[in-house]
Amino acid sequence: MKFTIKISLVGLGGCGKTSLYSVAFAEKKPEETKKLSPTILYETRRHPFLGLQVGIFDFGGQEQYRKEYMEKPEIFRGTDILICVVDLHDPDTFDQAKEYFEGLLDLHRKNNEKPKVLLFLHKYDSEDYQKELLDTNVKHAKETFSDMFKDYDFDLKLTSIYQQDELAKIFRDILISSYKDLKKSVEKAESQLEEIKAKIIISDVSGNVLVHNVQGVSSGLTLRGDLRDFIDACNTVRENIFMSDSCRFTGQSEDGKGIELHIFKYIISVFVMKSGELERESLDKLNVLLNDMKLFADLIISAHND
Numbered sequence: 001m002k003f004t005i006k007i008s009l010v011g012l013g014g015c016g017k018t019s020l021y022s023v024a025f026a027e028k029k030p031e032e033t034k035k036l037s038p039t040i041l042y043e044t045r046r047h048p049f050l051g052l053q054v055g056i057f058d059f060g061g062q063e064q065y066r067k068e069y070m071e072k073p074e075i076f077r078g079t080d081i082l083i084c085v086v087d088l089h090d091p092d093t094f095d096q097a098k099e100y101f102e103g104l105l106d107l108h109r110k111n112n113e114k115p116k117v118l119l120f121l122h123k124y125d126s127e128d129y130q131k132e133l134l135d136t137n138v139k140h141a142k143e144t145f146s147d148m149f150k151d152y153d154f155d156l157k158l159t160s161i162y163q164q165d166e167l168a169k170i171f172r173d174i175l176i177s178s179y180k181d182l183k184k185s186v187e188k189a190e191s192q193l194e195e196i197k198a199k200i201i202i203s204d205v206s207g208n209v210l211v212h213n214v215q216g217v218s219s220g221l222t223l224r225g226d227l228r229d230f231i232d233a234c235n236t237v238r239e240n241i242f243m244s245d246s247c248r249f250t251g252q253s254e255d256g257k258g259i260e261l262h263i264f265k266y267i268i269s270v271f272v273m274k275s276g277e278l279e280r281e282s283l284d285k286l287n288v289l290l291n292d293m294k295l296f297a298d299l300i301i302s303a304h305n306d
């Protein structure tokens with residue numbers, strides 16, 4: 001099986017890798033991760049995102065497996081993004097984590113590959129931990145890990161599964177970075193949404209939320225099930241009945257509420273919920289946004305065809 005993007009999640013046992021995956025991609029609530037059992041060797045998950053096939057490899061972090069990976073460098077082959085996870089609640093393990101990451105960088109060098117590297121200083125929260133110690137640990141972690149990635153395309157993030165929306169944005173940005181120039185469009189859409197007096201959710205047709213201004217419509221990257229089903233159904237109509245790349249669906253209730261769903265280039269959907277008629281200013285801004293999203297979809301499709 002070939003993935004268009006391979007993300008490898010690595011770190012010592014218990015640092016939170018499987019939780020990161022579960023909360024960002026698999027609609028799990030943060031609390032539900034407390035029952036996760038240790039990952040054996042490694043697990044692969046697939047996640048469609050903006051038409052890419054994303055493969056997420058979760059490498060179990062216990063010692064026996066770490067040894068096994070070192071002897072089988074090929075399982076890391078093709079990693080585009082290496083996410084190194086450090087447990088901020090367990091500073092005594094920093095040195096051991098560093099040794100593991102150094103081994104992994106060596107192994108990628110032997111594979112003649114240079115992935116983009118992200119360091120997640122993870123569990124940046126005071127759930128089951130003393131708040132006062134966190135920032136000391138962050139400082140200590142930065143000192144421990146700062147030098148080792150300097151030859152890499154590298155970024156550091158403070159992460160927590162208890163900041164689910166933030167975490168989803170971090171992964172969204174990581175995935176979007178595989179498309180040139182898309183980040184700016186997303187940032188622009190984010191600021192446009194603040195100025196339109198309607199609820200708007202921009203997602204891909206697989207239900208990954210890119211930008212929204214409505215609370216509680218997503219769990220990690222994933223759009224709420226009922227809306228996902230609706231978009232899915234509309235997308236089927238687009239494909240099988242309209243037989244066109246793009247289309248628009250509208251609906252109205254008796255008391256004046258309205259929805260619009262725009263699908264652009266079979267990949268981007270913009271869902272608009274209005275409590276009544278929009279005023280001129282919001283309407284103009286919405287039209288600008290829709291036009292931008294149309295271009296955004298064009299950019300994605302042309303990137304696929306390259």
Ligand SMILES: Nc1nc2c(ncn2[C@@H]2O[C@H](COP(=O)(O)OP(=O)(O)O)[C@@H](O)[C@H]2O)c(=O)[nH]1
Pocket residue numbers: 011012013014015016017018019020030033034035036037038039061122123124125126127128159160161162
């Ligand atoms: N406080 C806190 N706990 C976390 C976080 N992420 C994971 N955990 C907890 O850490 C434990 C180990 O997580 P798990 O994902 O199994 O670690 P893995 O061995 O790296 O896959 C679980 O009890 C999780 O609930 C986090 O961001 N904050």
Ligand SMILES: [Mg+2]
Pocket residue numbers: 017018019037038039058060061
């Ligand atoms: Mg695990």
